[in-house]
Amino acid sequence: MKPMLDCDTVMRQLWAYLDQELTEDRMEAIREHLAVCARCFPQLEFERTFLEQLGKLRREHPNPQTLRTRLVAALAAEGFTAF
Amino acid sequence: MADQADKREKDRRFQEAALSCLPDVARFALSLTRDEPDADDLVQETYLRAYRSWDTFEPGTECRAWLFTICRNAFYRMHKREERTVQCDDAELESLAAAAVHSSAEHAGFGDVFARADLHEALEQALNELPDQFREAVVLVDVQDHSYEDAATVIGVPIGTVRSRLYRARRLLQERLLTYAKDAGIAPKEGPSGLERNP
Numbered sequence: 485m486k487p488m489l490d491c492d493t494v495m496r497q498l499w500a501y502l503d504q505e506l507t508e509d510r511m512e513a514i515r516e517h518l519a520v521c522a523r524c525f526p527q528l529e530f531e532r533t534f535l536e537q538l539g540k541l542r543r544e545h546p547n548p549q550t551l552r553t554r555l556v557a558a559l560a561a562e563g564f565t566a567f
Numbered sequence: 568m569a570d571q572a573d574k575r576e577k578d579r580r581f582q583e584a585a586l587s588c589l590p591d592v593a594r595f596a597l598s599l600t601r602d603e604p605d606a607d608d609l610v611q612e613t614y615l616r617a618y619r620s621w622d623t624f625e626p627g628t629e630c631r632a633w634l635f636t637i638c639r640n641a642f643y644r645m646h647k648r649e650e651r652t653v654q655c656d657d658a659e660l661e662s663l664a665a666a667a668v669h670s671s672a673e674h675a676g677f678g679d680v681f682a683r684a685d686l687h688e689a690l691e692q693a694l695n696e697l698p699d700q701f702r703e704a705v706v707l708v709d710v711q712d713h714s715y716e717d718a719a720t721v722i723g724v725p726i727g728t729v730r731s732r733l734y735r736a737r738r739l740l741q742e743r744l745l746t747y748a749k750d751a752g753i754a755p756k757e758g759p760s761g762l763e764r765n766p
């Protein structure tokens with residue numbers, strides 16, 4: 485049986501874990517640790533909420549069709565022909 | 568006649584690969600300029616440059632990342648912003664520092680501070696005030712949902728650089744938000760059940 489990761493290691497890699505930027509083995513090891521660790525779990529929730537707030541800053545362009553029309557016209561002046 | 572056919576083929580590939588990325592590029596431009604007319608100018612500049620250098624695009628590589636790189640470079644050029652190099656610490660140490668932010672927030676009764684909907688504007692402002700290099704890492708990874716690797720390709724730096732800039736930026740944002748919450752008098756929830764009052 486593999487030894488459990490310690491809290492320090494988990495805290496160091498918590499963001500990479502939330503971003504899913506770790507190997508599958510490491511993701512799994514951290515998941516196991518978080519499931520049982522009262523110290524790291526609140527930290528996980530804190531970071532997760534923070535990242536969710538950042539994700540909400542995403543804004544769609546309000547008029548994509550107008551922009552596209554303008555763009556195609558500008559490109560046409562460079563020789564581009566849409567079809 | 569062959570030239571005509573080549574030209575048509577070029578335009579067809581440009582339309583398929585590049586123009587189809589327009590929603591992504593527009594969103595990215597908007598997050599860089601934060602202003603719609605400026606974003607439109609930036610998108611146009613990006614696509615004109617892309618069309619002129621279409622021959623240098625390597626088929627099979629990711630067109631979106633290529634366009635983002637052009638967009639980002641055009642943004643710095645148009646807004647005469649200098650890319651300053653900011654010193655970054657080790658990424659994992661930034662993670663640990665964020666753990667310290669959490670425990671101090673928890674201690675002040677602000678453990679759930681990021682769950683508050685009214686922090687949206689404060690967060691946006693804090694992001695806008697970050698140095699460009701930090702802001703773009705957050706914009707690419709946290710707002711636009713790119714992988715570290717994609718972000719590294721767009722910015723043109725090693726993946727480790729993206730990681731340390733991103734983590735530093737996140738920690739700075741957290742610290743600013745906490746300061747904001749305290750200054751704005753946002754009432755903390757009950758502190759950690761009387762821990763501080765123990766003799």
Ligand SMILES: [Zn+2]
Pocket residue numbers: 490491492494517521522523524525
């Ligand atoms: Zn732990």
